[in-house]
Amino acid sequence: MDEALIGGLLASTLRVSTPLILCALAAVLSERSGVIDLGLEGKMLLTAFAAGAVGAVTGSLPLALMAALVVGLALSMLHGYACVSHTGDQVVLGMALTMIAAGLTIVLGIAWFKQGGQTPPLPDAVRLTPLLTGLAAWLQGLPMGGRVIAGGLLGHNGLVYLALALVPLVWWVLYRTRVGLRLRATGENPAMVDAAGLSVKGLRYGALAANGLLCGLAGSYLVLAQNANFVPNMTAGRGYMALAAMIFGKWHPVGALWACLLFGFLDAAAIRLQGVSLPQALGGGAVPVQAIQALPYVLTVVLLAGFIGRSRAPAALGVPYVKAR
Amino acid sequence: MSRPAELPRWIDLGLLPLVNLAMALGVCGVVVAVVGLDPLQVLALLLKGAFGSRAGLSYTLYYATTFVFTGLAVAVAFHGGLFNIGGEGQAMIGGLGCSLVALALGNQLPALVLLPLMVAAAMVFGAAWAAVPAALQAWRGSHVVITTIMFNFIASALLAYLLVNLLKDPGSMSIETGPFPQAAQMPGMHLVLAALGLDWPRTPLNLSVLLAAGAALAVTLFLWRTQAGYALRTVGFSPAAAHYAGIPPRRQVVVGMLISGALAGLVGINELAGVQHRLLLDYVMGAGFTGIAVSLIGRNHPLGIVLASLLFGAIYQGGAELAFEIPGFSRDMVTTLQGLIVLFSGAMAQVAAPGLARLYGWLRPAARLQAAPGAASG
Numbered sequence: 001m002d003e004a005l006i007g008g009l010l011a012s013t014l015r016v017s018t019p020l021i022l023c024a025l026a027a028v029l030s031e032r033s034g035v036i037d038l039g040l041e042g043k044m045l046l047t048a049f050a051a052g053a054v055g056a057v058t059g060s061l062p063l064a065l066m067a068a069l070v071v072g073l074a075l076s077m078l079h080g081y082a083c084v085s086h087t088g089d090q091v092v093l094g095m096a097l098t099m100i101a102a103g104l105t106i107v108l109g110i111a112w113f114k115q116g117g118q119t120p121p122l123p124d125a126v127r128l129t130p131l132l133t134g135l136a137a138w139l140q141g142l143p144m145g146g147r148v149i150a151g152g153l154l155g156h157n158g159l160v161y162l163a164l165a166l167v168p169l170v171w172w173v174l175y176r177t178r179v180g181l182r183l184r185a186t187g188e189n190p191a192m193v194d195a196a197g198l199s200v201k202g203l204r205y206g207a208l209a210a211n212g213l214l215c216g217l218a219g220s221y222l223v224l225a226q227n228a229n230f231v232p233n234m235t236a237g238r239g240y241m242a243l244a245a246m247i248f249g250k251w252h253p254v255g256a257l258w259a260c261l262l263f264g265f266l267d268a269a270a271i272r273l274q275g276v277s278l279p280q281a282l283g284g285g286a287v288p289v290q291a292i293q294a295l296p297y298v299l300t301v302v303l304l305a306g307f308i309g310r311s312r313a314p315a316a317l318g319v320p321y322v323k324a325r
Numbered sequence: 326m327s328r329p330a331e332l333p334r335w336i337d338l339g340l341l342p343l344v345n346l347a348m349a350l351g352v353c354g355v356v357v358a359v360v361g362l363d364p365l366q367v368l369a370l371l372l373k374g375a376f377g378s379r380a381g382l383s384y385t386l387y388y389a390t391t392f393v394f395t396g397l398a399v400a401v402a403f404h405g406g407l408f409n410i411g412g413e414g415q416a417m418i419g420g421l422g423c424s425l426v427a428l429a430l431g432n433q434l435p436a437l438v439l440l441p442l443m444v445a446a447a448m449v450f451g452a453a454w455a456a457v458p459a460a461l462q463a464w465r466g467s468h469v470v471i472t473t474i475m476f477n478f479i480a481s482a483l484l485a486y487l488l489v490n491l492l493k494d495p496g497s498m499s500i501e502t503g504p505f506p507q508a509a510q511m512p513g514m515h516l517v518l519a520a521l522g523l524d525w526p527r528t529p530l531n532l533s534v535l536l537a538a539g540a541a542l543a544v545t546l547f548l549w550r551t552q553a554g555y556a557l558r559t560v561g562f563s564p565a566a567a568h569y570a571g572i573p574p575r576r577q578v579v580v581g582m583l584i585s586g587a588l589a590g591l592v593g594i595n596e597l598a599g600v601q602h603r604l605l606l607d608y609v610m611g612a613g614f615t616g617i618a619v620s621l622i623g624r625n626h627p628l629g630i631v632l633a634s635l636l637f638g639a640i641y642q643g644g645a646e647l648a649f650e651i652p653g654f655s656r657d658m659v660t661t662l663q664g665l666i667v668l669f670s671g672a673m674a675q676v677a678a679p680g681l682a683r684l685y686g687w688l689r690p691a692a693r694l695q696a697a698p699g700a701a702s703g
Contacts, residue, residue: 082672086675087675088675096664102664103662103663106660107661111361286490306465
């Protein structure tokens with residue numbers, strides 16, 4: 001394999017993985033606090049629409065990012081109001097958010113922009129620009145993997161690096177700070193946290209707030225970096241894939257990162273293998289691309305079944321906490 | 326506040342769901358107004374489109390048929406304490422089952438033998454697709470919500486692979502099989518009524534609507550009139566109590582999911598045998614998820630599910646008509662409304678309860694005074 005090909009595959013893996021990483025971190029935070037998040041898909045879609053719509057109308061990158069973050073936060077607060085304050089069913093809420101997002105983004109998109117649900121293409125000023133391109137150009141000429149690093153790891157936009165940087169940050173908060181310890185305790189044994197005089201509701205709302213902001217980043221990545229505009233249903237199941245990655249990573253930020261990179265790699269490889277023939281030894285014929293695309297979900301089910309290691313959910317996951325009276 | 330308020334039965338079962346539904350409709354009305362349309366005009370046109378003509382009514386019933394199947398699928402699993410989100414995938418694979426029978430045996434068998442075989446195949450395939458998550462939940466403790474979501478994606482990939490590589494009609498550009506033979510087509514309702522001497526417009530409504538009614542009846546009898554149904558409900562109500570009573574919870578998990586998957590598989594009969602007459606990609610189009618909304622509104626009771634399916638059928642048909650009548654009205658408004666209904670009637674079902682309890686206590690002070698001494702002495 002030549003260096004340009006490896007670099008290209010590495011680059012597309014990182015590009016595909018970034019929204020997955022952001023969403024999976026969002027899921028890690030809310031689920032470790034005991035709140036199931038099946039609404040990742042919907043949150044990402046609505047925040048992507050917010051970024052696309054505000055970016056197109058104002059022509060301002062900060063405002064577009066801000067809109068996505070505000071919408072993500074608002075959705076998470078709704079999540080908290082229904083499920084933490086009013087002990088509503090967390091699975092049902094996730095389904096509701098996803099359905100509302102699928103419909104509402106198209107309804108509003110058609111009404112406001114009249115382009116069949118799409119938002120107008122964003123000008124370059126609103127899009128995230130590649131960073132470290134100078135370094136990449138310099139490395140390009142070096143032998144021994146220079147082109148792999150230049151083509152694969154450099155020249156991405158800021159959100160890619162932010163997502164990678166957030167993984168150790170979330171790990172540090174969860175495992176090395178007092179808030180993180182309390183958050184994890186809330187997901188395992190909320191009654192104990194309550195008995196210690198801490199607010200279970202407060203901790204869960206806090207986790208959800210971070211969850212909403214991370215979903216907002218993931219949604220804005222789709223519009224500001226990956227595409228040039230919002231397209232109906234552009235998340236295309238990425239929220240569920242991030243959920244699968246979070247489970248595959250055993251509810252741990254670093255585990256989730258590796259899972260996201262694996263799933264991203266499979267996705268990038270599937271796109272490249274479209275229409276490629278199998279080697280004669282394997283009988284020829286087209287590569288079953290669908291099998292590669294289904295692999296993340298199959299792997300997650302196999303892991304959940306306990307056949308490769310054990311993935312254990314937080315003990316109080318999905319159980320609303322009702323203070324005893 | 327967070328404890329469910331104690332309300333009379335008629336408020337809890339009758340008024341609260343209506344209040345929740347009204348809130349969902351209210352928010353949807355706001356969205357309609359934001360989009361620049363008149364909510365009342367939209368509502369009037371929607372009702373006219375859904376019930377105003379014989380054709381509209383037929384379309385409403387046709388949509389409702391599919392929702393009865395997916396709604397019952399969610400409800401049966403729910404009575405066993407399981408949340409089956411995999412109706413979408415089970416319906417896809419059920420459709421695959423009935424299509425395989427139709428394409429393989431369609432030219433050899435008469436319709437009277439073939440159609441029941443196709444129904445059986447749809448149910449068996451749907452149940453088989455639910456069997457793996459069921460077994461994993463029962464014996465390996467893998468949460469059925471997550472595994473059924475994963476199985477939706479796996480089903481979609483499997484169907485795409487089979488259609489593209491094995492089943493696709495070589496002469497066709499689109500990814501679909503060749504047409505089913507005549508014998509494998511579920512007769513349309515207009516043909517049945519014409520045979521009875523009634524003139525009825527040609528619509529997708531077909532005999533599957535009777536199958537849906539039969540399924541609702543069968544589920545009612547199963548849940549409340551059989552030992553197996555009792556066992557399933559007991560496990561759903563309290564797995565520990567069921568265990569002490571000698572009901573093995575694991576077997577009930579599998580039974581509940583198999584029936585659930587079989588019901589979801591029947592979507593294939595209405596959509597493929599009844600209307601499309603071929604197998605194609607993505608034919609389920611979210612009906613599995615609509616089943617969740619239907620089951621929530623119908624309070625997991627077959628009668629409620631039939632009524633909720635009619636409501637959703639009317640919304641789908643009315644929405645389709647509206648998209649014709651009003652430029653700028655998108656059918657996706659229906660998806661939005663569906664999501665809002667799941668939000669208010671499902672996730673936030675108890676939010677309005679304390680308010681209603683206060684209102685009830687305020688309107689009926691006499692009842693509260695009478696109840697108070699009893700509570701004090703008891």
